[in-house]
Amino acid sequence: MPAELCLKIYDLMLRARLLEERLITMYKQGDGYFWIGGPGEEAFNVPLGLLADKGMGVDHDYLHLHYRSTGTLLAMGADPVDSLRQMKNTVTDPYSKGRNFAGHFSVRKWNVVPVTSPIEVQFSIAIGTARAQRKGSGAKGISIVQGGDAGTAEGDFATALVWASRKGAELPLLMIVTNNRFGISTPYAGQHGYDQISERGKAFGMPTAVVDGNDPEASYAALQKAIEYVRTEKKPYLLEAMVSRLRGHSSASGANLVKEEIDCLEVWEQKLEARGLMTRPQMNALREQITNELAEASKRVRGEPPPEPEQIWEYVFADKNLVGGEG
Amino acid sequence: MATMIQAIRMALHVGESRLGVTDIFGEDVGAPLGGVFTGTQGLETAWNTPLDERGIVGTAIGLAMAGRKPVAEIQFCDYAFNTIDLLKIAGNTYWSTGGDWNVPMVLMTPVGAGIRGSIYHSHSFDAQATRIPGWKIVMPSTARDAYGLLLSAIVDPNPVMFLMPKALLRMKGAPGEIPGEPEDEKALNQMIDAPLGDRTAWKPSWPALEDLFIPIGKARIAREGTDVTVLTYGRSVPMALAAAEELAAEDIDAEIVDLRSLHPYDWDAIVESVRKTNRVLCVNEDTEITNFGEHLIRRIVEELFYELHAPPKLLAGAHVPGIGLADHLERASVPQKETIKAAIAELAAHEP
Numbered sequence: 014m015p016a017e018l019c020l021k022i023y024d025l026m027l028r029a030r031l032l033e034e035r036l037i038t039m040y041k042q043g044d045g046y047f048w049i050g051g052p053g054e055e056a057f058n059v060p061l062g063l064l065a066d067k068g069m070g071v072d073h074d075y076l077h078l079h080y081r082s083t084g085t086l087l088a089m090g091a092d093p094v095d096s097l098r099q100m101k102n103t104v105t106d107p108y109s110k111g112r113n114f115a116g117h118f119s120v121r122k123w124n125v126v127p128v129t130s131p132i133e134v135q136f137s138i139a140i141g142t143a144r145a146q147r148k149g150s151g152a153k154g155i156s157i158v159q160g161g162d163a164g165t166a167e168g169d170f171a172t173a174l175v176w177a178s179r180k181g182a183e184l185p186l187l188m189i190v191t192n193n194r195f196g197i198s199t200p201y202a203g204q205h206g207y208d209q210i211s212e213r214g215k216a217f218g219m220p221t222a223v224v225d226g227n228d229p230e231a232s233y234a235a236l237q238k239a240i241e242y243v244r245t246e247k248k249p250y251l252l253e254a255m256v257s258r259l260r261g262h263s264s265a266s267g268a269n270l271v272k273e274e275i276d277c278l279e280v281w282e283q284k285l286e287a288r289g290l291m292t293r294p295q296m297n298a299l300r301e302q303i304t305n306e307l308a309e310a311s312k313r314v315r316g317e318p319p320p321e322p323e324q325i326w327e328y329v330f331a332d333k334n335l336v337g338g339e340g
Numbered sequence: 341m342a343t344m345i346q347a348i349r350m351a352l353h354v355g356e357s358r359l360g361v362t363d364i365f366g367e368d369v370g371a372p373l374g375g376v377f378t379g380t381q382g383l384e385t386a387w388n389t390p391l392d393e394r395g396i397v398g399t400a401i402g403l404a405m406a407g408r409k410p411v412a413e414i415q416f417c418d419y420a421f422n423t424i425d426l427l428k429i430a431g432n433t434y435w436s437t438g439g440d441w442n443v444p445m446v447l448m449t450p451v452g453a454g455i456r457g458s459i460y461h462s463h464s465f466d467a468q469a470t471r472i473p474g475w476k477i478v479m480p481s482t483a484r485d486a487y488g489l490l491l492s493a494i495v496d497p498n499p500v501m502f503l504m505p506k507a508l509l510r511m512k513g514a515p516g517e518i519p520g521e522p523e524d525e526k527a528l529n530q531m532i533d534a535p536l537g538d539r540t541a542w543k544p545s546w547p548a549l550e551d552l553f554i555p556i557g558k559a560r561i562a563r564e565g566t567d568v569t570v571l572t573y574g575r576s577v578p579m580a581l582a583a584a585e586e587l588a589a590e591d592i593d594a595e596i597v598d599l600r601s602l603h604p605y606d607w608d609a610i611v612e613s614v615r616k617t618n619r620v621l622c623v624n625e626d627t628e629i630t631n632f633g634e635h636l637i638r639r640i641v642e643e644l645f646y647e648l649h650a651p652p653k654l655l656a657g658a659h660v661p662g663i664g665l666a667d668h669l670e671r672a673s674v675p676q677k678e679t680i681k682a683a684i685a686e687l688a689a690h691e692p
Contacts, residue, residue: 070407071407107438109438110438112436119437119441120440121441127441131425131429136398137394140402141398141402141405142403142406144363145408168394176395179390327439328434328438329434329474330434330498331439335441336443337360
């Protein structure tokens, strides 16, 4: 991987990690009610955000993400302060105007479909955007859907496998499973009788791969290959990334550091240092700078207004077809 | 003299030919069958899905978000219960994203009893549907309203649920009530009904249909009267009308309000009718506990209490786990002309 890209990925991984840590701090200081996020998935999620074709409409990629996708959003260019706003549930939160939990992104101008709390439903919705982009439609984009390993037990995962692989009606859908080997407290073996989730794709005739999601170079290459296949062939691909869950499931389990897990950021820092791309003092300086920026921003966000009670009545019904091009 | 199902088919044709409908889909919706009730025969954009209701609703949401205009069908509403969390997402996306994404989709599904459909082809869905905010819910009782409400549903920027009273689907409308339909009923059948047997080479010949947008949220006074207001919709409307005609001979003059839209519903029309008759009966087929008619009665009691000369009454489905197959069981489970007639008469006789 070229040095410039290695450093860019590092910068984004670090920003994503420090943003999650700031969000956890905000939660612990009473500046939010709940935290859920993706510390430990940066080495995979940042490359995903860099490789997706960002834009609005069927000629760009639709992203059906879940609540661990901070790295992907930052890599796409999201402002980290907006995540702080969602944590603080201010009316200035651009993703949900103070209505939803942290990490529940929605960016229509970039085809980032709203993240919802129910597990795996995005796999049933993604086949819809993929259908709008299928072979013969003329659309240049693909649909990318991501969920965790435990969620694949839901019927929606099977829905996506079935609908995406029908002969002659295949869908340009990249299915990603980020496998952290847990569903809240239930270990992998407690719900799956197979070694890898990706094995399930084989029965549906789609290419599959397992990648070390703690390695940004391997993740970048695997994603590039998978995206290229889906874009050219207009057919589905199932990619499983083995990742870490560094702060547990959510704030409900304390959000404390899990020391036994591999920390992708630490490993990547060692590699960058060994390759002479960055020195420790440089890394420390960058970390300090971002930490300070986020601390300052979280103070500013504290002063931003909450939604007004009467705003519950806003946005119940649309009067314009926004997704149909009316604004 | 189109039937309600022909009116629905014609509305879908108008939808795909000039209102932007891109995808009409569901189980057995595409060729060769064209729907188990024939509602999607001969349509250009109709296609078959796997037997997967969650996939159907999810696909509709995704297509809508990608700028397409989907009309999805759940073959019987009895099979929509496993999609409720997806229906909630369709209903809450505009709100939960603070107006970032709207979800313009139509979901059609046959509802209710009356065809001896036993436990899993007789369910009602109106109580469930009205518990999912963010959706508009419509339910026609005539072929003309089916045509006009479906066209309005198609152009609406929100998710709209189109509940089809299955016992009325083959009921004929009045001649010429669908604007542009041929006067001769047989001519229409020959033009748009698929032939029996091999239909691979068949193509429909559509009449020159005109637009008819029946506004969502507006009730229709199906029969004017002065003694009792009957608030109803779907299959119960023609039954209530028949009951009212019989009661006219007994000098009881019932007003039948066909709500047509359950959400948003036409409160102004309800107020006007209740102020005139001072007596209210709600009739629908869904089970009576936590029934949509209960909501209407609650609001009438709260806002129109001093207009009432009798306690409002609800005639609804029995709160039992299913509708049994045998004729006696089905009839005993949901309102019938006789029970509606008795309820109207009882209210009319009540003096404060």
